Amino acid sequence: MKFRTPLSHARGLGSAKEGTGHWWAQRLTAIALVPLMLWFAWSIIGLTSADYATVHAWIAQPTNAGVLLILIYAAFYHSMLGLQVIIEDYVHVRWMELMLMILVRFASIILGVAAALAVVLIATES
Amino acid sequence: MSSPEASHERPLSPHLQIYRWQITNTLSIVHRLTGFALSAGTLLLVYWLIAVATGPGRFAYAQALITSWPGQLLMLGWTFSLFYHLGNGIRHLSWDAGWGFELKTLRATGWLVVLFSLIMTGVCWWLAGAIPGIAP
Numbered sequence: 001m002k003f004r005t006p007l008s009h010a011r012g013l014g015s016a017k018e019g020t021g022h023w024w025a026q027r028l029t030a031i032a033l034v035p036l037m038l039w040f041a042w043s044i045i046g047l048t049s050a051d052y053a054t055v056h057a058w059i060a061q062p063t064n065a066g067v068l069l070i071l072i073y074a075a076f077y078h079s080m081l082g083l084q085v086i087i088e089d090y091v092h093v094r095w096m097e098l099m100l101m102i103l104v105r106f107a108s109i110i111l112g113v114a115a116a117l118a119v120v121l122i123a124t125e126s
Numbered sequence: 127m128s129s130p131e132a133s134h135e136r137p138l139s140p141h142l143q144i145y146r147w148q149i150t151n152t153l154s155i156v157h158r159l160t161g162f163a164l165s166a167g168t169l170l171l172v173y174w175l176i177a178v179a180t181g182p183g184r185f186a187y188a189q190a191l192i193t194s195w196p197g198q199l200l201m202l203g204w205t206f207s208l209f210y211h212l213g214n215g216i217r218h219l220s221w222d223a224g225w226g227f228e229l230k231t232l233r234a235t236g237w238l239v240v241l242f243s244l245i246m247t248g249v250c251w252w253l254a255g256a257i258p259g260i261a262p
């Protein structure tokens with residue numbers, strides 16, 4: 001006997017296994033990353049031959065630090081979802097797929113937190 | 127579903143050996159490759175930020191790595207990957223919005239993305255003063 005409605009059953013099913021949530025998050029982060037990465041490239045160009053104090057001060061500046069944090073969040077989220085799609089497409093041994101999925105998730109979170117923490121430390125030390 | 131006749135080996139679909147090369151499928155795999163490259167590039171970003179947070183000594187070391195020739199080669203690859211993936215990503219988003227999926231448009235915007243990423247890579251490195259003599 002089935003207690004779930006067809007809609008509740010359909011929710012969460014989809015090509016990417018997690019359905020439309022995954023798909024949406026990938027597009028939303030992509031849209032956000034367009035201005036963010038253009039800003040980042042532009043900033044890096046400006047910092048090409050800058051010394052330590054200049055780079056430190058640039059990251060510590062509150063607007064830059066804030067935008068960097070958003071960029072870090074969007075980039076790691078987008079990249080994690082993208083890598084999962086690649087794994088789903090190419091790795092067909094179930095346990096290997098599962099291990100890689102877990103690895104990508106853990107690594108994305110750890111690296112993202114490390115990057116954000118570095119920005120916060122730079123912005124708060126004076 | 128699975129009848130006995132279906133159990134013997136059959137050719138894979140798509141039939142790679144009978145497909146003619148087209149710009150569109152190369153662009154598609156390059157989007158994946160650049161997405162992967164950018165993901166690898168986040169390691170460098172994390173390393174760089176931690177170096178700045180740690181102090182001038184670590185920063186100088188990171189800077190020396192990045193300005194070495196293998197480091198510069200990586201940065202060049204990163205620049206191209208970024209602009210290719212960004213340009214082609216916008217192309218993807220336009221398809222999702224229902225625009226640009228006609229074959230003619232598909233080819234035209236494809237070449238546009240290639241041109242865009244090459245030009246933007248050149249402009250960035252020129253702005254960064256990497257091309258001697260013509261730095262602004």
Ligand code: HEM
Nearest residue numbers: 030033034037079082083085158161162164165212215218
């Ligand atoms: C700069 C702005 C960016 C835009 C507009 C963008 C756009 C997109 C889009 C639309 C997709 C989905 C493609 C599909 O449906 O097959 C995608 C996939 C992907 N993106 Fe991005 N992206 C951007 C930046 C990044 C960055 C910074 C990274 C890495 C840190 C990244 C990593 C990936 C990966 C790994 C995939 C999966 C590729 C695949 O499934 O073939 N992207 N991107």
